[in-house]
Amino acid sequence: MSSVYINGKFKPLAEASINVLDRGFTFGDGVYEVIPVFNRKIFRFDEHLQRLDNSLKAIYMDNPLSKNEWSDIFNQLIDNFEDKDQSIYLQITRGVSERDHDISLADKPTIFAMSRPIVKKDLSSGIKAITSEDIRWQYCDIKAITLLPSVLLRHRAKEQGAKEAILIRNGYVTEGAASNVFMVEGNTVYTPPKNRHVLPGITRDLVVEILKRNDINIIEKTIELEQLLKADEIWITSSTWEIVPVVELDGRSVGEGNTGLMWEKANDFYQEYKRSM
Template structure:
């Protein structure tokens, strides 16, 4: 079955979707993106994802090309069935007539969106490594300029791991493609929002669920020493949900298996998803 995608007002087979070689996303990485999970045919926390998109666009001095109702109409056309899937959308500063670092004038943006299945999440946990954070200073913008993240994630893959946890000035910041949580002294801890981390939608929901269920949770810096001494380590993202890390830098986290706090949080997260599927 041919996959249909959205590109600049048209729905067309993915093989027919083309952009100009002068597109600033291609030449400069000048654009932003968003990933929205879909459960039971319903986009998950859509308002929060679209607000983050607006924030990212504002961060690179672009206006949103579409209204919320327009995004909803596009997603409704792209979502296929009720299986778990994710929407990827990308907005770039478009394709001006010549290459120039300065912002072009009167150039319409390039808007692209597609929907793909979500891979199964390994409930047995994954391994991760720690690496120096070599990224830029505006990590709160969900920009498509992801080369540093790509290199660090590949470093993890080369080591047989699923994620790289980034360390800067002795502090564990986040994963190359995820937010970071630890369980320390029975309390869930995640780094606070700021320019050095992406304000993850799944991260925020995890914090909300913990508070709503009386589970101790703090937003504060995590030192590398605290990360290595934690009884549990998790990474969160839209497509990986709450993923337990059971090995870190070739050493077991806790007893080397998903911990009891993760078990409870994952159960509560799945209940939240079920209510969405049921329209509650």
């Protein structure tokens, strides 16, 4: 059985346990990261660790481990599997305390990490999505483990035969329940700017970088719902899904109703970048 990392030790998953008074369990008081591994190499390690530091800082915590310590842990977890492509999940909570909101009561953080092979679903022919009100809190730039709104949003999407909910706050697109959003209008690609209502997706940033490098017009600006509904193409991005075209939104075809040429280009650039790493 593959092992996972819990508070300084590697243990079989079935033996890894935490105290029921862990604040992650009682308050959802913690943050997480999902880091892809392609060809057995940790993808965008520095960027993920920087986002982890930002999330921790925002909840008044320090990173309990150094970069080298994280790297050693990740590499040991990756060695559990022969699979070339894996996904590392790590979670840090404020630790154990009596059930009281006061954060000073927790003595040390709980640290958990595991890796799993990426079970690749072929989403290259596109997915269906719905639009939904963004019912989440005001600090969506923190990768917080408190994911109940996103769980409900994904469930609503599934109930309507869709794979993702694209979230709308005050008439503007923020992101997906677990992804960032891009849209294409003519020869220009748009994605909402990073702010408190958008998680700074590592894939999002990389796609922006790659498109710029390949002289594709990419503009980071607010997208109104009306504009999204008229888009020629819509894509969503995330570490494990990469770049996925949305071919149907709220039951209506996006553009021609199939994967667009701009998506094909972006995806080719992205796959080329992965191979070059």
